[in-house]
Amino acid sequence: MHTMRLKLSCIWMAILLTWAGAQPPENPTHTPPAVKETPTATSWTVEFSREGNYERWFEDAKGKPLGAPQRMRDQKATFDAPADAAVLWIQDPERGNMAKVDLKSAKSPLTINSESWTHIRRLRVDARSEGKPVASAVLTLSGAKGYSVSETLESTSGGTVSFERVPMGTVTLKAEYGDGKTATQEADIKFDRENPEPRLEIALAGAPVLDSPVANSKEGQSGGTEGAPPRSALNQFGVVVMFILAIGLAAATILFLIKLATKNEDKLSDAMQKMGVQLPSVQDPDATASVSSTMTSAPAQAPLVPEGFCPFCGQKLDASGQCSCQQLGSTAPAASASVMTRTGVLRLVGMNGVYAGREFPIQDDLVTVGRDMNNPIALPDDSTVSRRHAQLMRESGNLTVQDLGSSNGTYVNGSPIQAETLLQTGDTVQFGSSLFRVED
Numbered sequence: 001m002h003t004m005r006l007k008l009s010c011i012w013m014a015i016l017l018t019w020a021g022a023q024p025p026e027n028p029t030h031t032p033p034a035v036k037e038t039p040t041a042t043s044w045t046v047e048f049s050r051e052g053n054y055e056r057w058f059e060d061a062k063g064k065p066l067g068a069p070q071r072m073r074d075q076k077a078t079f080d081a082p083a084d085a086a087v088l089w090i091q092d093p094e095r096g097n098m099a100k101v102d103l104k105s106a107k108s109p110l111t112i113n114s115e116s117w118t119h120i121r122r123l124r125v126d127a128r129s130e131g132k133p134v135a136s137a138v139l140t141l142s143g144a145k146g147y148s149v150s151e152t153l154e155s156t157s158g159g160t161v162s163f164e165r166v167p168m169g170t171v172t173l174k175a176e177y178g179d180g181k182t183a184t185q186e187a188d189i190k191f192d193r194e195n196p197e198p199r200l201e202i203a204l205a206g207a208p209v210l211d212s213p214v215a216n217s218k219e220g221q222s223g224g225t226e227g228a229p230p231r232s233a234l235n236q237f238g239v240v241v242m243f244i245l246a247i248g249l250a251a252a253t254i255l256f257l258i259k260l261a262t263k264n265e266d267k268l269s270d271a272m273q274k275m276g277v278q279l280p281s282v283q284d285p286d287a288t289a290s291v292s293s294t295m296t297s298a299p300a301q302a303p304l305v306p307e308g309f310c311p312f313c314g315q316k317l318d319a320s321g322q323c324s325c326q327q328l329g330s331t332a333p334a335a336s337a338s339v340m341t342r343t344g345v346l347r348l349v350g351m352n353g354v355y356a357g358r359e360f361p362i363q364d365d366l367v368t369v370g371r372d373m374n375n376p377i378a379l380p381d382d383s384t385v386s387r388r389h390a391q392l393m394r395e396s397g398n399l400t401v402q403d404l405g406s407s408n409g410t411y412v413n414g415s416p417i418q419a420e421t422l423l424q425t426g427d428t429v430q431f432g433s434s435l436f437r438v439e440d
Contacts, residue, residue, distance in 0.1 A: 001012075001035065002356050004291055009082070028311075031151065033082075040058065041079050041106075042080065042103075042221045043075070043078060043080050043107035043108065044078070044080070044081055044088070044103075044108045044109075044110065045078045045079075045108050045110065046072070046076070046077050046078075046079075046090070046109065046110045046112060047075065047076045047109055047110070047111050047112070048076070048112045048113075049073050049111070049112065049113040049114070049309055050326050051074070051075050052092060052094065053071065053073055053093065054071070054072040054073075054091065054092055054093075055069040055070065055071055055072070055090070055091045055093060055240070055366075056069065056072055056079070056088065056089065056090050056091075057069040057070065057088075057089055058081055058085035058087065058088055058089075059085070059086065059087045059089065060085065060087075061084075061086040061181070061400040063087075065223060065224070065271055065374055066084065067084045068081070068083055068364065068366065068367070068376055069091070069366060069368060069391075070085070070366060071365070071366045071393065072303065072352055072434040075325065077339060079087045081103060085103055086103055086104065087100060087101065087102060087103065087119050088100075088101040088103055088106075089101075090112060093120065093121075093196075093391075093404065094196070095117075096119070096121045096195075096401065096405065097117040097119070097120060097195055097196075097198025098118070098120065098121055098165060099112055099115075099116040099117050099118060099119075100118055100119060100165075102390045106343055110312075114191060116159065116189055116403060117168070118167060118168060119166060119167050119399075120166050120168060120189055120197070120198070120393055121164070121165070121166050121167075121405065122162050122163065122164055122166070122197045122255075122405055123141070123162070123163045123166045123198060123199075123200060124160055124161075124162050124163075124169075124197060124198070124199045124200070125141070125151075125160065125161050125162075125163065125173060125199070125200050125201075125202060126159060126160050126199060126200070126201045126202070126203070127139065127159050127160075127161075127201075127202055127204055127207070127209060128152055128159065128201060128204070128320065129203070129204050129205065129206065129207040129208075129209050130204055130209070131161025132209040132211065133158055133160070133209060133210050134153060134154060134159050134177065134204050134207045134209060134210075134235065135153075135155045135159075135178065135207075135208045135209055135210050136153055136154060136177065136207075136208060137152075137153040137175050137177035137178045137204060137207060138150060138152055138175070138177070139152075139173060139174070139175050139202075140149075140173070140174045140176075140305060141163045141169065141171055141172070141173050142172045142173075142174070142178065142179050143166060143167040143172070143217075144167045144169045144170075144230075145167055146166050146172075148165065149163055149164075151163065156383075158210075158212065159209075159380070160407075162271060162407075164387075165416060166189065167208060168189045168190065168191060169188070169189060170186065170187070170188050170189075171186070171187055171188075171189060171396065172185075172186050172314075173185045173187065173200060173202055174189050174336070175188070175202055175204055177207045177208075177281055178206060178207055178208070179234050181204070181206065181207070181276075183202060183203070183204050183205075183243055184336050185200070185202045192360075193436055196405060197405040201384055207423060210356060215406065229327075247322075255323065262416075268299065306357075318346060343407050345361050345362070345363065345438070345440065346361070346362045346394070346425075346438065346439070346440050347359050347361045347362060347434035347438075347439055348360045348362065348377065348429070348437070348438065348439075349436060349437050349439050350435070350436055351435045351436060351437055352429065352435045353382060353434040354381045354382055354434065355381070355382070355434050355435050355436070360377045360436075362377075362394065362399070363376075364376065365393065365394045365395065366391060366392075366393055366394075367391065367393075368388055368389075368390070368392075368393065368403075368404070369385075369389050369390045369392065369431055370386055370387050370388040370389040370390075371383075371385045371386060371387050371389070372387040372388060375388065377392075379431065379432075381435055382431070382432050382433060382434045384432030384434075385406070385432040385433075385434065386404070386405075386406040386407050386408070386409075387433050388404050388406075389406040389410065389431045389432065390401070390402060390403050390404055390406060390410045390431055391404060391405060392423075393420070399422070399423045399438070400420045400421060400422050400423060401417065401420070401423055401429055402417075402419070403417055403418075403422070404421040406431070406432070408432045408433075410429065410431055411428075411429070411430040412428070412429050412430075413427055413428055414428070421439050424438065424439055425439060426438065426439075
């Protein structure tokens with residue numbers, strides 16, 4: 001009996017505890033969800049210690065550009081930063097120096113002086129072995145603030161690679177090449193220097209060069225079959241075969257034309273006479289000399305047509321002595337000129353190279369041209385164009401072009417430019433091997 005009472009007491013105690021735990025608290029605490037703040041654009045003021053032509057652009061925390069570079073010519077400028085901007089880059093194109101501003105720690109207004117310029121735009125490295133360009137290597141450049149970038153030197157690089165946004169101060173260049181060989185070299189990059197984009201040369205003893213016989217023999221072993229002739233010999237043989245085929249095709253064409261002219265001698269002779277050319281007889285042994293002489297003197301001879309007929313087309317003249325073909329000829333240029341229209345927007349029209357016939361409108365006051373797809377005028381299919389090759393600027397109705405330290409230079413009307421150059425409608429401008437004409 002006692003045991004039964006004890007069991008009932010435990011059951012009632014468990015029921016009471018379960019009921020008490022299921023009841024809601026007397027004063028519940030409700031925490032509202034956090035409201036995520038939307039970033040807003042901020043205004044920044046930059047003041048330079050000296051006057052000059054500067055460029056600025058913003059990047060997010062991952063280094064992605066937020067818009068095209070904007071030009072600043074005033075000593076003091078105020079502008080808005082995008083909401084997701086993390087870094088502000090300012091560049092001095094004339095000296096090749098760059099200032100990096102961390103927007104999280106910086107405060108407006110910003111003062112840009114000689115100490116603010118912490119990077120250079122580009123450093124070119126020439127790898128040489130006994131004075132010849134190196135064919136292959138891995139180059140690693142290390143500098144201040146954890147800067148470390150590696151570039152692969154390929155046979156198509158011409159023995160030269162470029163490093164972008166290199167911090168000033170002492171840099172260390174390490175080269176890895178051949179079978180585990182290495183070479184190290186240090187250099188000091190200063191704020192004041194003669195070349196905006198300095199060049200550093202490193203000597204790699206025993207490295208394969210572009211014209212090395214050893215490199216060519218290895219290439220032949222890896223890509224050919226034992227006993228096969230060298231690739232250069234194969235190329236020469238192909239050229240000879242193509243030349244012979246071209247001569248055969250030209251000879252067959254000439255024979256076909258001669259045969260066609262022989263079968264239709266009368267029709268051909270009449271047509272040529274209307275043009276003022278007297279064809280010789282086929283049986284004439286001096287046919288070649290006669291044709292050459294007649295065609296040479298034909299422009300100076302009067303057409304063989306009766307009086308009262310047009311000497312150009314053979315039609316009968318009207319009462320005033322005019323011919324319809326002359327009237328059309330006199331009005332043709334005017335009609336052609338009337339058809340020409342101008343869009344009012346300057347553009348670059350490709351004249352040769354991979355961009356022949358392509359048009360690129362110049363819609364902003366500052367437009368960069370280069371191989372990188374982030375450029376407003378991107379030329380990714382031309383390997384001779386640098387990533388940021390040049391820039392086009394419009395101001396007060398004038399269009400100018402400036403080279404940005406490209407590898408192969410910028411040319412205006414066939415001449416290389418060293419500074420900002422004025423462009424006129426009809427001028428030609430060349431980036432690498434791509435030639436364009438300025439039109440409106």
